[in-house]
Amino acid sequence: MIAIVAVVAAFSPTGASAEEEVLPSVDERIYTATDVQELLNERDALAVRLATASKTTVVEPTGYQSSEDCSSLQCYTSQVLPSGLLYRSYIAAPHEPRLGTSALYDNTAKSWRWDSTLGGRVGLYRRNNPTNLNLDAWQVDLEGAVMVRLDPQEKMDVESADFRFGLLFTGKKDNFTFKTGYFHISSHVGDEYLIKNPTFERINYVKESLIFGTAFQATPECRVYGEVAWGLIATGGAEPWQFQFGSEYARIAASPARGAPFAAINIQMRQEVGFAAGLNLMTGWQWKGPESARTFRTGVTYFNGPSNQYQFYQRYDSQFGLGVWYDF
Numbered sequence: 001m002i003a004i005v006a007v008v009a010a011f012s013p014t015g016a017s018a019e020e021e022v023l024p025s026v027d028e029r030i031y032t033a034t035d036v037q038e039l040l041n042e043r044d045a046l047a048v049r050l051a052t053a054s055k056t057t058v059v060e061p062t063g064y065q066s067s068e069d070c071s072s073l074q075c076y077t078s079q080v081l082p083s084g085l086l087y088r089s090y091i092a093a094p095h096e097p098r099l100g101t102s103a104l105y106d107n108t109a110k111s112w113r114w115d116s117t118l119g120g121r122v123g124l125y126r127r128n129n130p131t132n133l134n135l136d137a138w139q140v141d142l143e144g145a146v147m148v149r150l151d152p153q154e155k156m157d158v159e160s161a162d163f164r165f166g167l168l169f170t171g172k173k174d175n176f177t178f179k180t181g182y183f184h185i186s187s188h189v190g191d192e193y194l195i196k197n198p199t200f201e202r203i204n205y206v207k208e209s210l211i212f213g214t215a216f217q218a219t220p221e222c223r224v225y226g227e228v229a230w231g232l233i234a235t236g237g238a239e240p241w242q243f244q245f246g247s248e249y250a251r252i253a254a255s256p257a258r259g260a261p262f263a264a265i266n267i268q269m270r271q272e273v274g275f276a277a278g279l280n281l282m283t284g285w286q287w288k289g290p291e292s293a294r295t296f297r298t299g300v301t302y303f304n305g306p307s308n309q310y311q312f313y314q315r316y317d318s319q320f321g322l323g324v325w326y327d328f
Helices: 002-011 016-022 033-054 191-196
Strands: 078-080 099-106 111-128 137-151 157-173 176-189 206-219 222-235 241-250 260-270 277-288 295-306 316-327
Touching: 099 295, 111 157, 111 316, 137 176, 157 191, 260 295
Parallel strands: none
Antiparallel strands: 078 111, 099 111, 099 316, 111 137, 137 157, 157 176, 176 206, 206 222, 222 241, 241 260, 260 277, 277 295, 295 316
């Protein structure tokens, strides 16, 4: 019995207050082996609850790190060349700056086309928790890309290429993000195409536009968005107004190495084609960097509507194919 009392004393918390709350004085009662086991079980359960509480984490939206985490550079209020974007590029939008390539069969022309986008969007400067704005953060982005179309049936001739450049101010508040800024786009026909199609009349399609867009992260896996652009300058058949909206689903992967499925829809309407809708559908598999939030996707895509190559904006395309895409 003396040994049992010694065991109880060894496992009891230190301090007079702890002894009063956990173990009564050994002078008041005699402890049995069952009593000792019950006390040890209670002690183990308390240790488990404390360990679980210490591991609780708060998950921030993708592409945004809390400035309260001072274990990294994210704790600084101002960041030059920050990692990630507050306003991510639309998955299924044909003219978003990114890296990607697609092999497409055109049902209208009954021929293949090879479309590629070479570019991206990066952050220049970020301000976390700004004192003078009711935002979680704001960021300045630079974007640029060339969207080129090749003709595999004509020795990979360059059919056309659209060039885009822009400067954006983006912001985030809770589940809402927005962007506003300026972008330039111009379309150019390939030399080889002009040589083989001497009757084709080249146009000087150019648009200098102001843009505003907003997106809502309905759930961690679903986003809806819409934007409007108005051209300060529009020549070569281009007209000022352009609208775009869509929705996206990207499942959160159980493991970054395994990836997860995604699906997206985008609708674009431009004034120069009477606001006829260009529909783009995309689905496949996606991998996302757990820290950078950069994504790599592969899948199938379908487009139906006025051509995405603005040199041929009066042409109607119906295309289906396979592709890979990388977003910064």
